[in-house]
Amino acid sequence: MSNSLEEWAERIFARDRRAMARAISAVESGEAGGIELLKLLFPKSGSAYVVGVTGSPGVGKSTLVEKLAAEYRAVGTTVGIVAVDPTSPFTGGAILGDRIRMQAVAVDEGVYIRSMATRGHLGGLAPAVQDVVTILDAAGCQVILVETVGVGQDEVEIARHADVTVLLLAPGMGDDVQTFKAGVLEIADVFVVNKADRPGADRVEQEVTAMLGLSERREGWNPPVLKTVATTGAGIAALREALDRFRAFGEQDLRRLLRRREQWRTCLMELLRQRLLEKALDALDEGALNARVEDILAQRRDPHTAAEELLSTFMSGKGKLAGK
Amino acid sequence: MSNSLEEWAERIFARDRRAMARAISAVESGEAGGIELLKLLFPKSGSAYVVGVTGSPGVGKSTLVEKLAAEYRAVGTTVGIVAVDPTSPFTGGAILGDRIRMQAVAVDEGVYIRSMATRGHLGGLAPAVQDVVTILDAAGCQVILVETVGVGQDEVEIARHADVTVLLLAPGMGDDVQTFKAGVLEIADVFVVNKADRPGADRVEQEVTAMLGLSERREGWNPPVLKTVATTGAGIAALREALDRFRAFGEQDLRRLLRRREQWRTCLMELLRQRLLEKALDALDEGALNARVEDILAQRRDPHTAAEELLSTFMSGKGKLAGK
Numbered sequence: 001m002s003n004s005l006e007e008w009a010e011r012i013f014a015r016d017r018r019a020m021a022r023a024i025s026a027v028e029s030g031e032a033g034g035i036e037l038l039k040l041l042f043p044k045s046g047s048a049y050v051v052g053v054t055g056s057p058g059v060g061k062s063t064l065v066e067k068l069a070a071e072y073r074a075v076g077t078t079v080g081i082v083a084v085d086p087t088s089p090f091t092g093g094a095i096l097g098d099r100i101r102m103q104a105v106a107v108d109e110g111v112y113i114r115s116m117a118t119r120g121h122l123g124g125l126a127p128a129v130q131d132v133v134t135i136l137d138a139a140g141c142q143v144i145l146v147e148t149v150g151v152g153q154d155e156v157e158i159a160r161h162a163d164v165t166v167l168l169l170a171p172g173m174g175d176d177v178q179t180f181k182a183g184v185l186e187i188a189d190v191f192v193v194n195k196a197d198r199p200g201a202d203r204v205e206q207e208v209t210a211m212l213g214l215s216e217r218r219e220g221w222n223p224p225v226l227k228t229v230a231t232t233g234a235g236i237a238a239l240r241e242a243l244d245r246f247r248a249f250g251e252q253d254l255r256r257l258l259r260r261r262e263q264w265r266t267c268l269m270e271l272l273r274q275r276l277l278e279k280a281l282d283a284l285d286e287g288a289l290n291a292r293v294e295d296i297l298a299q300r301r302d303p304h305t306a307a308e309e310l311l312s313t314f315m316s317g318k319g320k321l322a323g324k
Numbered sequence: 325m326s327n328s329l330e331e332w333a334e335r336i337f338a339r340d341r342r343a344m345a346r347a348i349s350a351v352e353s354g355e356a357g358g359i360e361l362l363k364l365l366f367p368k369s370g371s372a373y374v375v376g377v378t379g380s381p382g383v384g385k386s387t388l389v390e391k392l393a394a395e396y397r398a399v400g401t402t403v404g405i406v407a408v409d410p411t412s413p414f415t416g417g418a419i420l421g422d423r424i425r426m427q428a429v430a431v432d433e434g435v436y437i438r439s440m441a442t443r444g445h446l447g448g449l450a451p452a453v454q455d456v457v458t459i460l461d462a463a464g465c466q467v468i469l470v471e472t473v474g475v476g477q478d479e480v481e482i483a484r485h486a487d488v489t490v491l492l493l494a495p496g497m498g499d500d501v502q503t504f505k506a507g508v509l510e511i512a513d514v515f516v517v518n519k520a521d522r523p524g525a526d527r528v529e530q531e532v533t534a535m536l537g538l539s540e541r542r543e544g545w546n547p548p549v550l551k552t553v554a555t556t557g558a559g560i561a562a563l564r565e566a567l568d569r570f571r572a573f574g575e576q577d578l579r580r581l582l583r584r585r586e587q588w589r590t591c592l593m594e595l596l597r598q599r600l601l602e603k604a605l606d607a608l609d610e611g612a613l614n615a616r617v618e619d620i621l622a623q624r625r626d627p628h629t630a631a632e633e634l635l636s637t638f639m640s641g642k643g644k645l646a647g648k
Binding site: 035038039042043045046056057127130257260261264265267268269271272273274275276277279280281289290292293294296297299302303304305306307308310311314315 | 362369451584588589591592595600601603604613614617618626627628630631632638639
């Protein structure tokens with residue numbers, strides 16, 4: 001087993017697509033083998049530039065990600081794409097035409113695309129995304145584009161875990177200003193007004209610029225506000241240049257290190273939480289859990305007391321909890 | 325302290341708004357007193373009808389919630405509103421005009437409105453929302469409207485925890501079909517096409533109806549597809565009637581009990597996870613955690629190994645972990 005794990009890792013270092021796909025599936029489904037594999041991959045990771053792309057449904061994230069991938073390919077960079085966006089054509093949330101279009105990048109050997117389910121991750125989505133990024137990174141993807149929907153707590157967390165966070169906006173979405181209020185403004189390093197050929201694009205750009213003027217200056221980096229038309233590719237090269245500038249900026253001093261430190265700290269806490277729950281669930285028997293649920297339903301016990309009781313039995317190390 | 329806790333609970337049963345506000349703040353900030361209070365409130369809860377209202381930003385959730393609250397007030401029902409939507413005017417994510425408009429319901433003594441932060445809840449958002457619902461329920465709110473953004477894992481979970489889930493759509497949002505793909509279709513009991521006076525409303529209605537025809541029939545309940553214009557109030561009375569019908573339907577047989585059993589089970593697991601993490605964090609010293617983060621940054625250790633090590637030290641009951 002340990003021998004075959006090492007072979008598996010070697011095949012990933014050699015960018016074998018089937019080995020990569022199998023690794024991601026193993027990690028997603030929480031197989032023990034997947035985690036052991038990650039331990040072998042981790043020392044070879046850490047050099048990819050992770051670009052988080054977030055925004056509301058309908059602003060054109062997937063199209064922009066596709067064009068940005070092609071732009072990186074044009075300068076010889078290998079690209080990984082992780083779509084954790086339930087509305088993305090990569091994850092299946094799109095009409096057929098979009099998916100066919102995506103195949104233009106999908107058939108390029110220098111691009112690896114992977115979608116992830118946004119539900120059912122016991123320990124939250126962010127650590128699962130981190131694991132997939134580690135696999136793509138170890139497989140030599142030089143840039144990894146992570147596409148998420150920018151509404152919802154988990155999704156914002158994922159965007160925050162990237163080396164650079166791009167917030168995509170579009171005119172006529174009706175929720176631009178509202179999105180800012182949700183705190184996304186503070187986490188974006190680069191702003192992009194997509195669909196810039198449509199009426200209202202200038203207004204969106206002005207609003208963003210005005211809001212940036214009001215917000216606290218971030219030491220040394222003024223988040224640029226770019227315009228793109230992802231469908232035609234207009235502005236994509238300038239976006240790549242801005243991302244390169246941010247990367248160079250981040251490598252000054254200890255900035256990137258500080259950011260990664262915070263990210264790994266959050267990731268470690270999340271993993272710890274996940275493992276603890278797994279341990280507790282292993283120790284709980286179904287009967288004990290069900291009995292507590294019936295108590296709550298009958299209002300004999302409140303949920304907090306029930307949780308405390310289950311926990312204290314677990315912590316006292318009695319192993320399997322009694323049925324009642 | 326126990327005496328004052330009981331007084332506090334009594335004031336909540338008497339619908340004292342300041343006592344309610346203080347309880348919600350205590351619960352939100354995780355004060356120990358808040359949880360003790362919940363234990364006193366819980367036996368008096370359980371009779372409210374919890375209505376989850378979800379949908380993309382911009383479909384008009386807050387306006388609909390406001391009008392629905394007024395509709396319930398018109399038939400003498402007391403209403404609680406919980407906004408866990410970062411784009412809601414209730415939570416502060418709206419332009420001034422919206423907020424002023426909201427004051428029409430806000431000044432009614434029979435309506436209690438509370439917004440919740442969507443971030444920073446250690447144990448996830450869903451149990452925190454459940455706690456706020458318990459407080460409003462114990463205070464005698466007969467109907468509790470929970471407004472969430474229908475994108476993102478946590479938000480969908482919250483909608484699922486209601487007695488009835490309303491999915492709001494609107495023409496011209498561009499993401500209607502995509503939203504369905506994300507699995508929201510399966511959890512909605514009532515569909516509402518808002519902004520029904522705009523072009524495209526009929527098409528949205530037809531799409532939903534067609535999709536419902538394709539999906540598996542739910543035993544005994546065909547989710548209705550209603551049309552509203554929340555700004556004028558058109559269709560709101562019919563929505564309330566549909567909600568009443570669903571409530572009566574749910575009380576047939578054991579349906580409501582089965583649904584609540586599943587909800588409490590999920591809630592209990594989530595609380596258990598939260599408490600476990602708190603315990604682990606108490607036991608961890610900062611030095612140990614920081615040392616592991618530095619190991620990961622230097623790639624001396626992968627995050628999974630680091631989490632396992634922290635966990636096994638915690639489980640072995642050594643209390644405070646050593647600094648390295």
